[in-house]
Amino acid sequence: MSIEVSGLNKSFGDFVALDDVNVSLPTGQLTALLGPSGGGKSTLLRIIAGLEKADSGAVTIEGVDATHLPAQKRNVGFVFQHYAVFKHMTVAKNVAFGLEIRKRPKAEVTRRVDELLELVHLSQFGHRLPSQLSGGQRQRMALARALAVEPTVLLLDEPFGALDAKVRRELRDWLRRLHDEVHVTTVFVTHDQEEALEVADEIVVINEGRVEQVGTPDQLYDEPANDFVMSFLGEVTHLGGVTLRPHDVDVSLASSTAGAVEATITRLLRVGFEVRITARTVTGEDVAVVMTRTHARALGLAEGARVWLTPTPGAKVVRRMELVG
Numbered sequence: 668m669s670i671e672v673s674g675l676n677k678s679f680g681d682f683v684a685l686d687d688v689n690v691s692l693p694t695g696q697l698t699a700l701l702g703p704s705g706g707g708k709s710t711l712l713r714i715i716a717g718l719e720k721a722d723s724g725a726v727t728i729e730g731v732d733a734t735h736l737p738a739q740k741r742n743v744g745f746v747f748q749h750y751a752v753f754k755h756m757t758v759a760k761n762v763a764f765g766l767e768i769r770k771r772p773k774a775e776v777t778r779r780v781d782e783l784l785e786l787v788h789l790s791q792f793g794h795r796l797p798s799q800l801s802g803g804q805r806q807r808m809a810l811a812r813a814l815a816v817e818p819t820v821l822l823l824d825e826p827f828g829a830l831d832a833k834v835r836r837e838l839r840d841w842l843r844r845l846h847d848e849v850h851v852t853t854v855f856v857t858h859d860q861e862e863a864l865e866v867a868d869e870i871v872v873i874n875e876g877r878v879e880q881v882g883t884p885d886q887l888y889d890e891p892a893n894d895f896v897m898s899f900l901g902e903v904t905h906l907g908g909v910t911l912r913p914h915d916v917d918v919s920l921a922s923s924t925a926g927a928v929e930a931t932i933t934r935l936l937r938v939g940f941e942v943r944i945t946a947r948t949v950t951g952e953d954v955a956v957v958m959t960r961t962h963a964r965a966l967g968l969a970e971g972a973r974v975w976l977t978p979t980p981g982a983k984v985v986r987r988m989e990l991v992g
């Protein structure tokens with residue numbers, strides 16, 4: 668294991684930011700810390716980096732107890748959303764900075780900077796100033812700078828948060844490819860579930876200072892440990908006391924199944940090849956249903972139609988913070 672966090676607690680005044688957090692992050696993986704705003708993701712990352720001190724608990728990095736080590740002795744590289752660059756230095760000088768303060772030989776610094784600029788696809792921009800780069804290019808420069816000193820772990824706090832959606836998506840793909848090339852253990856904070864699902868090998872879901880679940884994107888999506896994880900990682904609806912995905916609601920025109928809930932279609936919307944339906948049950952609950960256009964047409968569904976709803980056989984349903992099927 669590259670990073671072991673055990674029994675970590677952190678409070679700010681009487682506000683508990685981290686509550687007995689335990690996680691093990693394997694070497695060489697790309698891990699996302701995912702959760703809603705204020706859940707404690709950045710606090711956890713900052714404690715791993717050594718920028719914040721925990722009240723209790725331990726952090727081990729590559730087998731070394733780092734709990735009381737200062738940040739600069741932990742061999743971690745980090746990149747934040749609003750990354751501080753040296754505005755008066757060229758891109759190449761920014762990347763070289765960490766190596767120069769470590770007094771590495773000049774030839775080695777030049778070679779390493781060339782390699783890194785190539786890795787982040789900025790070779791032709793080495794002589795520019797950071798202000799002459801786009802936001803996405805600046806973040807790639809920040810990553811090259813963090814990687815320059817060959818950190819054991821790379822910590823990224825919403826590194827693409829301030830960028831527009833298209834650039835964000837490009838950088839996300841690029842980060843995945845970069846990681847496949849260099850394999851440095853990487854932990855990144857995001858509140859964007861799509862970003863975590865697309866990029867990470869493993870996701871740690873954090874909410875209200877606690878780890879809700881750790882798993883691969885598929886495990887979290889298909890086997891959510893509870894209601895919170897299920898609703899954070901995809902669209903959900905509620906039917907008769909359970910939470911499930913809208914495409915897992917079965918619609919029939921007759922009450923043939925025991926336990927089927929009677930409802931009336933109040934809204935039917937075609938979106939591309941899908942049909943999105945809202946059905947109001949006899950108890951006044953609005954249930955969201957998604958099905959293919961072909962299926963909706965075969966059933967002859969329309970607004971005002973009376974239907975019966977059940978979870979599709981084998982559907983993942985979650986009841987009161989507990990997995991039931």
Ligand SMILES: Nc1ncnc2c1ncn2[C@@H]1O[C@H](COP(=O)(O)OP(=O)(O)OP(=O)(O)O)[C@@H](O)[C@H]1O
Pocket residue numbers: 679684702703704705706707708709710711856858
């Ligand atoms: N230095 C501090 N002093 C007081 N409270 C703090 C401090 N740092 C963080 N907090 C509080 O701790 C909680 C967790 O913050 P943290 O930044 O870790 O959350 P987060 O999950 O990273 O959220 P976001 O995605 O919004 O950054 C928040 O409620 C925050 O207000």
